[in-house]
Amino acid sequence: MAQAKVTSAQVAKLAGVSQSAVSRVFTPGASASPKTIAKVRKAATELGYRPNALARAVVSGKSRIIGVVMAYLENQFYPDVLEKLSNALQERGYHVLVFMASQSAGNIDDVVEEILDYQIDGIIAASVAMSSDLAARCRAAGVPMVLFNRSQDDPRMSVVTSDNIAGGRRVAEFLVAGGHRKIGYIAGWEGASTQRDREAGFRQGLADAGLSLHAREVGDFRMDQAREAALRMFEKDPPDAVFVANDHMALAVADCLRFELGLKLPEDVSLVGYDDVPAAAWPAYNLTSLRQPANRMVAETVEILLHKIDDAKAAPRRVEIEGPLILRGSARIPEGWKT
Amino acid sequence: MAQAKVTSAQVAKLAGVSQSAVSRVFTPGASASPKTIAKVRKAATELGYRPNALARAVVSGKSRIIGVVMAYLENQFYPDVLEKLSNALQERGYHVLVFMASQSAGNIDDVVEEILDYQIDGIIAASVAMSSDLAARCRAAGVPMVLFNRSQDDPRMSVVTSDNIAGGRRVAEFLVAGGHRKIGYIAGWEGASTQRDREAGFRQGLADAGLSLHAREVGDFRMDQAREAALRMFEKDPPDAVFVANDHMALAVADCLRFELGLKLPEDVSLVGYDDVPAAAWPAYNLTSLRQPANRMVAETVEILLHKIDDAKAAPRRVEIEGPLILRGSARIPEGWKT
DNA sequence: CTGAAAGCGCTAACAG
DNA sequence: CTGTTAGCGCTTTCAG
Numbered sequence: 001m002a003q004a005k006v007t008s009a010q011v012a013k014l015a016g017v018s019q020s021a022v023s024r025v026f027t028p029g030a031s032a033s034p035k036t037i038a039k040v041r042k043a044a045t046e047l048g049y050r051p052n053a054l055a056r057a058v059v060s061g062k063s064r065i066i067g068v069v070m071a072y073l074e075n076q077f078y079p080d081v082l083e084k085l086s087n088a089l090q091e092r093g094y095h096v097l098v099f100m101a102s103q104s105a106g107n108i109d110d111v112v113e114e115i116l117d118y119q120i121d122g123i124i125a126a127s128v129a130m131s132s133d134l135a136a137r138c139r140a141a142g143v144p145m146v147l148f149n150r151s152q153d154d155p156r157m158s159v160v161t162s163d164n165i166a167g168g169r170r171v172a173e174f175l176v177a178g179g180h181r182k183i184g185y186i187a188g189w190e191g192a193s194t195q196r197d198r199e200a201g202f203r204q205g206l207a208d209a210g211l212s213l214h215a216r217e218v219g220d221f222r223m224d225q226a227r228e229a230a231l232r233m234f235e236k237d238p239p240d241a242v243f244v245a246n247d248h249m250a251l252a253v254a255d256c257l258r259f260e261l262g263l264k265l266p267e268d269v270s271l272v273g274y275d276d277v278p279a280a281a282w283p284a285y286n287l288t289s290l291r292q293p294a295n296r297m298v299a300e301t302v303e304i305l306l307h308k309i310d311d312a313k314a315a316p317r318r319v320e321i322e323g324p325l326i327l328r329g330s331a332r333i334p335e336g337w338k339t
Numbered sequence: 340m341a342q343a344k345v346t347s348a349q350v351a352k353l354a355g356v357s358q359s360a361v362s363r364v365f366t367p368g369a370s371a372s373p374k375t376i377a378k379v380r381k382a383a384t385e386l387g388y389r390p391n392a393l394a395r396a397v398v399s400g401k402s403r404i405i406g407v408v409m410a411y412l413e414n415q416f417y418p419d420v421l422e423k424l425s426n427a428l429q430e431r432g433y434h435v436l437v438f439m440a441s442q443s444a445g446n447i448d449d450v451v452e453e454i455l456d457y458q459i460d461g462i463i464a465a466s467v468a469m470s471s472d473l474a475a476r477c478r479a480a481g482v483p484m485v486l487f488n489r490s491q492d493d494p495r496m497s498v499v500t501s502d503n504i505a506g507g508r509r510v511a512e513f514l515v516a517g518g519h520r521k522i523g524y525i526a527g528w529e530g531a532s533t534q535r536d537r538e539a540g541f542r543q544g545l546a547d548a549g550l551s552l553h554a555r556e557v558g559d560f561r562m563d564q565a566r567e568a569a570l571r572m573f574e575k576d577p578p579d580a581v582f583v584a585n586d587h588m589a590l591a592v593a594d595c596l597r598f599e600l601g602l603k604l605p606e607d608v609s610l611v612g613y614d615d616v617p618a619a620a621w622p623a624y625n626l627t628s629l630r631q632p633a634n635r636m637v638a639e640t641v642e643i644l645l646h647k648i649d650d651a652k653a654a655p656r657r658v659e660i661e662g663p664l665i666l667r668g669s670a671r672i673p674e675g676w677k678t
Numbered sequence: 679c680t681g682a683a684a685g686c687g688c689t690a691a692c693a694g
Numbered sequence: 695c696t697g698t699t700a701g702c703g704c705t706t707t708c709a710g
């Protein structure tokens with residue numbers, strides 16, 4: 001009968017070996033004779049023994065816990081990422097301690113401290129701005145960190161994003177090739193590197209075609225703000241195409257244009273988003289969007305982090321992954337446009 | 340200058356007190372003279388000391404970690420719940436170790452064992468079926484558990500759901516009052532208690548009006564399955580109203596009916612979902628839905644779990660929370676229908 | 679209130 | 695390979 005809190009000592013006694021023998025049997029890198037292993041395993045299952053991960057962590061210094069900081073889960077892109085991260089880390093024998101930076105009165109720093117108290121082996125920060133102060137603390141504590149979908153100038157920091165500049169440029173090329181000339185942009189939160197890069201790339205792409213932004217509004221990565229931005233943008237001299245900094249906002253813009261302003265996509269205006277969240281593919285939206293390859297971004301993130309974990313002096317890496325433009329019905333497709 | 344891994348012993352030395360004094364200053368329930376507290380605090384901040392939560396957990400037996408098991412995050416209802424859970428627990432000084440049961444080759448039991456190794460103080464299982472075997476293990480390990488949005492017959496288990504039977508019945512009353520007579524139902528995964536209860540309530544509601552189900556198909560809580568279910572249901576003798584077991588599926592059904600079958604909502608057919616996820620309110624869907632009050636469900640869940648944590652012999656509780664029917668444009672609204 | 683001392687459950691040298 | 699012996703960093707008696 002399985003007892004609560006069985007210790008290695010009890011297993012040792014039952015198996016007739018030393019406590020360290022038990023430890024060895026359950027420690028990945030250690031060796032024991034087949035005979036000992038058998039005896040210990042038998043006793044262990046008999047008692048329902050499982051090693052105490054915390055005690056192990058205290059002595060070994062490795063908790064096999066990764067802290068994941070998320071800004072908010074409303075944007076479909078993030079639940080998807082969280083799920084993938086969690087699965088990828090689980091496969092590698094790590095577990096995820098989550099922290100939502102959302103509501104928490106701005107003091108994300110406090111909670112990262114708290115999370116640090118758990119002796120986590122690494123941190124993944126998705127779309128949150130790390131104060132350089134905090135980054136310094138993590139470095140001091142020897143906890144590797146990688147930024148996901150948010151860049152930072154600090155060259156000591158590992159970063160994984162999509163290639164936002166190339167992506168922005170590609171959208172511009174696409175819209176220009178589609179014959180659009182009055183092209184608007186709805187920006188995300190201006191503090192975000194992703195926002196800045198997408199806009200920069202987009203502007204470059206327009207400039208290459210001798211164009212510039214016809215209109216620009218800020219949506220702050222929020223649906224309600226995006227709707228209002230769209231309303232302002234179409235008040236007078238409306239654009240014939242709009243690029244929205246992410247899909248989450250683009251969905252709201254699509255609704256606003258169609259149901260509030262009575263416009264048809266793509267006949268009256270072309271609309272393009274960024275991320276390719278699941279909802280972009282839903283028939284009600286059918287949104288053309290530049291895909292962020294979540295799978296590859298997650299894989300890289302995990303790779304970089306785990307590598308840094310077992311080699312503390314590994315150099316920081318900055319990875320930008322290009323994603324394809326997914327063509328759907330919300331934007332006019334140029335004749336002969338190749339993929 | 341903040342050093343990596345500062346111990347209480349170092350702080351003690353600097354403060355000129357014993358190591359236990361330092362411990363007392365940082366232990367919630369303990370006492371020390373104001374003078375000692377001051378000295379210790381000063382030394383601690385000077386060194387950048389923070390107690391090691393793991394070591395504390397080993398000796399105290401309380402980790403202040405809650406394991407949260409989630410089936411999948413694609414259905415918008417769950418990210419929302421996860422975020423709220425995480426926030427609520429954080430406020431109470433707990434942290435969340437997540438486990439995604441999704442892909443993981445069916446063996447959710449294995450990973451719950453893993454998560455149990457971390458000496459978590461409690462488990463919240465959202466929409467996952469606990470094998471009674473596993474439930475027994477948790478009980479043996481003395482780890483309280485509460486089931487969220489999924490019921491189980493075992494009376495020793497605490498459970499929080501919405502009142503699915505009342506909800507199903509209410510939808511039936513609503514559709515009947517709207518003059519519908521050929522009413523179809525698209526079921527979720529048949530293994531889920533929520534599915535069964537919603538259907539049971541719905542059928543009761545119809546029966547009370549002398550009606551029965553005109554058609555029934557299974558969508559398994561998946562969008563693609565739901566679409567196919569809708570297609571089958573409308574192949575011949577189509578219903579004039581459909582209740583779909585959750586919004587996640589209802590969104591797919593809405594798209595199928597409108598864009599594949601060319602039907603108008605609510606003129607040709609009324610559609611009602613369950614959950615009231617954010618997307619239900621998006622203009623593109625405007626879906627009438629029975630809301631699951633996530634806030635209250637989460638609050639209850641946390642309450643029950645934490646109570647059980649500090650009183651091990653607290654009786655299990657089963658809570659069913661009623662939610663309102665949110666009227667939108669996808670279903671005909673009966674004349675004089677009161678809220 | 680405070681320090682000394684005894685563990686929590688486990689891993690990691692260390693001799694044999 | 696194995697048992698013995700030190701700890702990991704902390705909380706918690708136990709005297710004083």
